[in-house]
Amino acid sequence: MKDEPRSTNLFMKLDSVFIWKEPFGLVLIIAPWNYPLNLTLVLLVGALAAGSCVVLKPSEISQGTEKVLAEVLPQYLDQSCFAVVLGGPQETGQLLEHKLDYIFFTGSPRVGKIVMTAATKHLTPVTLELGGKNPCYVDDNCDPQTV
Secondary structure, three states, rough: OOOOOOOOHHOOOOOOOOEEOOOOOEEEEOOOOOOOOOOHHHHHHHHOOOOOEEEEEEEOOOOHHHHHHHHHHHHHOOOOOEEOOOOOHHHHHHHOOOOOOOOEEOOOHHHHHHEEEEEEEOOEEEEOOOOOOOOOOOOOOOOOOOO
């Protein structure tokens, strides 16, 4: 990716200022159960487009989506820089033991603390999206227990 020169202020007039873009390397995406396609694919596409390799761990709670991602994505993405790992908390814990270059996690604050603690072992940068709300409209024709 091409460097982007930036203008400077009076104090930095003699310096060269630019944005230097480079991939992180190996990125782990631990995806959520809610909005499993959108919140998974947005991060996946961004990481791959930036030149990083991705290990994708979909939520075991959304098993249908997990299965589709594991079957469909390898048909369209270069498998030398992309992998889908299926499983639950034990498999996620095993992934977190490895040296990674970046971790994206969307989920609960409780699990976010586990991810952050694991990341400290290798000083891995982390993006945590924790405790989001999922509002929805329920009209009189719906059973609230089902929703």
